[in-house]
Amino acid sequence: MLRIAVTGKPGVGKSTVVARAVEKLDLKACGIRTAEILVNGKRQGFSIEDISAGRKGVLSHVRCSGPKLGKYHVNLADLDGIGAEAIKNAIDCDVVVIDEVGPMELKSENFIRAVEGALDSARSILAVLHRSSEHPLAQRIRKEFEVLTVDEDNRDDLPERIAEIFR
């Protein structure tokens, strides 16, 4: 059972490191990935996708309802219905990917419980951790995981380093 989290400053390449590490591995990955929703090059929000089921929804958007974080509203329907469900149902796979545990995701009690359930299980987890979250779940991940900080110098090498740990 492996527990690895990557952290680092915004936009440094955390999601890319995780995605490339998974690509390098001959493992069945499940869980979630998030990505920007760009309209004419401008960020309007974030999408959330169940990696194994391929279901995709809206995590947050400038124009939706839900708890506000900066200019975005967090869409609890998809965060719960796709995000928390993907992590809860992540049983028949080799590694649970959680991109990410951050302020948006932590608006959902269902998401928090789903991640706690994964942490309490024997499953391997590869997570992106928001660097400054003081939420108890973020603190638990910092304590229990091997935490790797992504920067411009190591981001090209980290995917292979993480893949090596899993092999």
Ligand SMILES: Nc1ncnc2c1ncn2[C@@H]1O[C@H](COP(=O)(O)OP(=O)(O)OP(=O)(O)O)[C@@H](O)[C@H]1O
């Ligand atoms: N190794 C790399 N070399 C060059 N560009 C990169 C590299 N990794 C990521 N990028 C670019 O940097 C941008 C941000 O990448 P990514 O979404 O992985 O960062 P992040 O740290 O997860 O961001 P966020 O803080 O928004 O979660 C993307 O446009 C991506 O293409």
